[in-house]
Amino acid sequence: MKKLKLAALAMLAMSMAMVSCSDKESTTPSAEISAETPALNVRYINVDTVLANYTLAKEFIAERQRVLMEYQSLESSKSNELQQEQNRIAQKYQSGGYLSEASLNSDRQKFEQRYNQTGNMLSQRQAQISRMMAQQDSILNDSLRNFIRDLSREHGFTAVLDDKVTYYIDPALDITQAVIEGLNKRYKPAAAPAAEAKK
DSSP: OOOHHHHHHHHHHHHHHHHHHHHHHHHHHHHHHHSOOOOEEEEEEOOHHHHHHHHHHHHHHHHHHHHHHHHHHHHHHHHHHHHHHHHHHHHHTTTTTSHHHHHHHHHHHHHHHHHHHHHHHHHHHHHHHHHHHHHHHHHHHHHHHHHHHHHHHHHHOEEEEEGGGOOOOGGBBOOOOHHHHHHHHOOOOHHHHHHHHHH
């Protein structure tokens, strides 16, 4: 009987030791992870507000508007020229101004060449404008990302979010205005050295 009790106690002790070990094994990794996880220091910005008030972004917007207006003016001018040429050919044909079919075909071929050249020229200009805009977007993204990285290192932020991709953020964590002020303070316009040289 004593042997049975001792065996039962030994088995109970072993099973408790195994449970204890398995508990330690399961809690150890999470304890290690929580010890290494830094405290969160999160902030957020409104990117639209930043870009609407960042001097470089405003300069890029003004440049885009100017370039697009120039393109629209060019497109309208070329379209009018082609329309006038087409009307001239039609009027000349209706008034019997072409003495031969070859003469009419020659003018039509010239018009077609000019039409194709104009289309190619406008397509190339559109591609240039698209590349310019993509380059500006890249510059703005790099500038914003670099500034926020430096600001985060300086103030110990673990994350800076865009408020458009979250459901709720405490308004006290908004650093939009600080980012705008910092970006504008850091930004040095390209025209500044030329203006200083004139003085």
